[in-house]
Amino acid sequence: MAIIDSLKKISDTVWELPATYKEGMRVPARIIATEKLVREMDETVYQQISNVATLPGITRYALCMPDGHSGYGFPIGGVAAMDVGEGGVISPGGIGFDINCGMRLLTTNLTLDDVKPHLKEIVDLLFQRVPAGVGSHGFLKLSHSDFRDLVEQGARWCIEHDYGWNEDLELTEENGCIPGADASKISERAIERGYNQVGTLGSGNHYLEVQVARPEDVRDKDLAAKFGITIPNQIVVMFHCGSRGFGHQVATDYLQTFLKVMEPKYGIKILDRELACAPLDSPEGRDYFAAMKCGLNMSFANRQVILHRIREVFSEVFGRSAEDLGMRMVYDVAHNTAKLEKHSVDGKEKTLLVHRKGATRAFGPGHDEVAARYRDIGQPVIIGGSMETGSYLLVGTASGADTFFSTAHGSGRTMSRTKARKQWHGKQLQHDLEARGIYVRSTSWAGLAEEAGPAYKDIDEVIAATELAGISKPVARFTPIGNVKG
Amino acid sequence: MPYQYLEDIGTADIAFEATGRNLPELFSEAADATMNVMIDNLGAIEPHDTRQIELSNDKIDMLLFDFLQDLIYFKDAERLLLRVRDAQIDKKEGKYFLKAEAAGETLDAARHHQRADVKAVTLHNFSVEKENGGWKATVLLDI
Numbered sequence: 001m002a003i004i005d006s007l008k009k010i011s012d013t014v015w016e017l018p019a020t021y022k023e024g025m026r027v028p029a030r031i032i033a034t035e036k037l038v039r040e041m042d043e044t045v046y047q048q049i050s051n052v053a054t055l056p057g058i059t060r061y062a063l064c065m066p067d068g069h070s071g072y073g074f075p076i077g078g079v080a081a082m083d084v085g086e087g088g089v090i091s092p093g094g095i096g097f098d099i100n101c102g103m104r105l106l107t108t109n110l111t112l113d114d115v116k117p118h119l120k121e122i123v124d125l126l127f128q129r130v131p132a133g134v135g136s137h138g139f140l141k142l143s144h145s146d147f148r149d150l151v152e153q154g155a156r157w158c159i160e161h162d163y164g165w166n167e168d169l170e171l172t173e174e175n176g177c178i179p180g181a182d183a184s185k186i187s188e189r190a191i192e193r194g195y196n197q198v199g200t201l202g203s204g205n206h207y208l209e210v211q212v213a214r215p216e217d218v219r220d221k222d223l224a225a226k227f228g229i230t231i232p233n234q235i236v237v238m239f240h241c242g243s244r245g246f247g248h249q250v251a252t253d254y255l256q257t258f259l260k261v262m263e264p265k266y267g268i269k270i271l272d273r274e275l276a277c278a279p280l281d282s283p284e285g286r287d288y289f290a291a292m293k294c295g296l297n298m299s300f301a302n303r304q305v306i307l308h309r310i311r312e313v314f315s316e317v318f319g320r321s322a323e324d325l326g327m328r329m330v331y332d333v334a335h336n337t338a339k340l341e342k343h344s345v346d347g348k349e350k351t352l353l354v355h356r357k358g359a360t361r362a363f364g365p366g367h368d369e370v371a372a373r374y375r376d377i378g379q380p381v382i383i384g385g386s387m388e389t390g391s392y393l394l395v396g397t398a399s400g401a402d403t404f405f406s407t408a409h410g411s412g413r414t415m416s417r418t419k420a421r422k423q424w425h426g427k428q429l430q431h432d433l434e435a436r437g438i439y440v441r442s443t444s445w446a447g448l449a450e451e452a453g454p455a456y457k458d459i460d461e462v463i464a465a466t467e468l469a470g471i472s473k474p475v476a477r478f479t480p481i482g483n484v485k486g
Numbered sequence: 487m488p489y490q491y492l493e494d495i496g497t498a499d500i501a502f503e504a505t506g507r508n509l510p511e512l513f514s515e516a517a518d519a520t521m522n523v524m525i526d527n528l529g530a531i532e533p534h535d536t537r538q539i540e541l542s543n544d545k546i547d548m549l550l551f552d553f554l555q556d557l558i559y560f561k562d563a564e565r566l567l568l569r570v571r572d573a574q575i576d577k578k579e580g581k582y583f584l585k586a587e588a589a590g591e592t593l594d595a596a597r598h599h600q601r602a603d604v605k606a607v608t609l610h611n612f613s614v615e616k617e618n619g620g621w622k623a624t625v626l627l628d629i
Binding site: 042044069070071072073096097098136137192194197202203205245248249252255259272414415419443444445446450486 | 495497498558563601603609610612626
């Protein structure tokens with residue numbers, strides 16, 4: 001029997017694999033998606049999300065967002081909230097190697113007409129100033145000791161060193177610095193992999209994009225205005241990157257630590273070694289949590305330094321200051337995290353460790369963790385589409401409690417990189433995109449081909465699913481005009 | 487074929503299967519498969535620098551995991567692209583010991599055609615097993 005036949009339709013956007021589906025499941029697994037998206041999901045998603053449902057302490061459901069696709073351990077788009085008081089675990093496979101891979105969005109007061117004549121110059125300069133590609137190093141020359149400070153202080157370190165504005169911090173999840181990061185829990189190897197990578201984009205699906213908000217794509221004018229989208233055909237800049245080699249090594253180190261202690265010391269059995277874990281309330285669990293927070297902070301700092309470089313580039317091209325160009329942050333959201341949050345479960349408030357792997361936190365209006373200036377409207381959610389199709393700004397909703405206030409993070413792949421690479425050629429793709437008004441620079445032709453639009457799900461369908469499910473509400477859609485591809 | 491990429495595993499990542507008549511050959515092929523994800527033209531990597539890699543592990547699959555992780559480490563820490571020149575794997579008292587020499591050079595964007603950066607070796611369906619008198623490894627790399 002195909003797995004899809006085991007799915008129970010709970011509503012138009014909620015599909016459940018019951019806890020009886022697989023031995024060891026502690027809770028049901030739920031896929032949040034339209035029927036079309038559910039049918040398109042690869043079978044591995046169902047295997048992986050039902051494996052997640054076996055983890056100790058998992059509360060209510062193992063969840064998969066509408067952009068879900070197969071990953072390692074968790075599917076990409078997986079969300080699991082662990083009850084720390086009930087032996088809830090922390091798992092690097094539920095966060096991802098790229099800790100705090102995330103999105104940042106900033107506005108300008110420029111319009112498409114202002115930018116069009118300078119587009120190539122802007123994208124070429126961004127390509128130079130924000131290094132991308134295999135193992136790229138950034139312009140910051142830090143000692144190991146400076147880097148240890150940076151991973152404990154996050155974006156705050158950057159502001160203190162003049163790489164940004166004070167208000168940038170308010171507009172970053174956790175104010176750009178999650179408390180409890182402890183660099184003594186980090187290996188020397190992680191430091192060596194990351195200390196010269198601050199301010200770099202990486203590769204794969206990481207990118208930096210110049211986009212336009214066309215008037216017909218602004219879905220909610222009032223909300224858009226509150227986020228700073230006020231001018232017809234306004235130019236915004238969006239980028240996606242993470243904690244680079246540093247975060248990857250932190251996850252690798254603790255994956256191995258957990259594999260050694262998980263079964264002999266804590267009696268935890270798992271169905272996929274990538275789900276290696278330990279109770280959060282254990283020496284190993286606490287150490288990883290403190291180390292993982294360094295990864296979170298490295299990523300906030302990385303995006304902060306990139307933001308600084310973007311402001312420099314625009315300022316240079318237009319001969320005006322970044323302040324004068326209105327280059328203000330809308331928000332910075334994290335995709336790959338585990339955070340302690342308070343949620344109501346069966347009418348009781350509980351402290352849960354919410355793993356989001358390729359999923360965005362989306363707190364609704366009034367939540368005290370939403371930046372003060374957005375508290376009455378909800379947390380901004382930034383969802384990147386493929387480089388060909390477009391991206392979205394959304395807002396969290398009060399009705400998102402069933403997903404622990406989580407929503408999608410991207411459009412989600414439908415085709416493997418290896419397959420995509422056989423179908424498209426990077427150089428031709430660049431040429432075709434340019435003909436469509438999207439100027440792309442990349443360090444890799446093959447990498448560009450792997451990111452071709454048709455390798456992804458339909459972003460509009462994913463966004464519609466999040467809206468229909470009541471887990472986020474679209475505010476504006478942005479169309480790409482320039483792209484730096486990692 | 488010493489290694490091939492698998493189309494239907496890991497949509498966001500890259501999976502490969504490597505084979506070898508013996509363990510050193512398997513490890514060398516898996517190393518090339520990993521490097522080839524990052525660099526299209528492996529032949530352009532000149533053997534200017536060498537690194538000695540010595541590892542031990544109770545389990546053969548985790549020895550390969552550690553070995554591939556080492557190559558990823560050198561790529562980030564030193565921007566060094568490495569290929570295996572010589573490898574020796576011995577089993578003593580139930581433990582595997584690896585001694586390898588890897589040779590390569592610093593990434594030069596003008597000569598080395600980049601593909602996608604490898605973030606990590608994942609343990610999802612990761613395996614090293616004997617097959618047809620030789621060895622086979624299945625690996626999913628996080629991209």
